[in-house]
Amino acid sequence: MSKQGSILYLDGITVSFDGFKALNNLSLIIGEGEMRAIIGPNGAGKTTMMDVITGKTRPDAGDALFSGDIDLLKRDEADIARLGIGRKFQRPSVFESHTVWDNIELSLAGHRGVVESLFHKLSAREKARIEEVLDTVGLASQASRLAAYLSHGQKQWLEIGMLLAQEPKLLLVDEPVAGMTDDETAETAKLLKKIAKEKAVVVVEHDMSFVRELGVKVTVLHEGSVLAEGSLDTVSADSRVIEVYLGR
Ligand code: ADP
Ligand code: MG
Secondary structure, rough: OOEEEEEEEEEEEEEEEOOOEEEEEEEEEOOOOOOEEEEOOOOHHHHHHHHOOOOOOOOOOOEEEEEOOOOOHHOOHHHHHHOEEEEEOOOOOOOOOHHHHHHHHHHHHOOOOOHHHHOOOOOOHHHHHHHHHHHHHHHHHHHEEEEEHHHHHHHHHHHHEEEEEEEOOEEEEEOOOOOOHHHHHHHHHHHHHHOOOOOEEEEEEEOHHHHHHHHOOOOEEEEOOOEEEEHHHHHHHHHHHHHHHHHH
């Protein structure tokens, strides 16, 4: 696959921290509407890769293109978010003292300030959109609860809903099921598969049964580059992958 038809195109990305290469000539292409799982040992560079895509870290070398021709390395973090790249960090960061509904409303508003948007009268379209997002993430019945009272899994879903409200074209999700119960993990796989019908999704995760449930192409990162790529069965049978990651 080339730049054309890709939502994300990384080529030769290198990031050094005091001479240590966190990313070392990393090349990765995600297709329009594709969901990809990224696995690899701690320190492989998974989070640094997301930092580069979202403009938080500037690489020393390489190209990063969005939608085939938008140069991400010339944009700042706010720009990149506006272009349609949403990022879910590992720890949930919802507004605990607001209701589930208001959390979604706040991120829908996006550009409005918190106070302004809570007093802003919602249009029928905005209301319908909030309902749709809550429905997608399975929190419609929790709309009027304070976010503080949600379970860990529900908070993660709420945060995914807050990202969806901003209608990203590409969603980056870093270790979404860490700390979740088995049931919540299974629900999260379902949710991401549903989301991936409409947008591209890159998921970093260690939980192999969850990755299996996603049923998508897997990229294995090791020491800042791609070690292997293919179906989970293919990469799991790769002796290098077993040695650096699965076999430990
Ligand atoms: P992963 O998410 O795959 O566990 P990271 O991308 O967080 O890996 O880290 C890759 C490597 O880069 C690690 O060795 C980490 O210690 C190092 N690293 C990440 N960020 C920084 C930083 N800001 N300064 C120095 N080293 C860093
Ligand atoms: Mg990480």
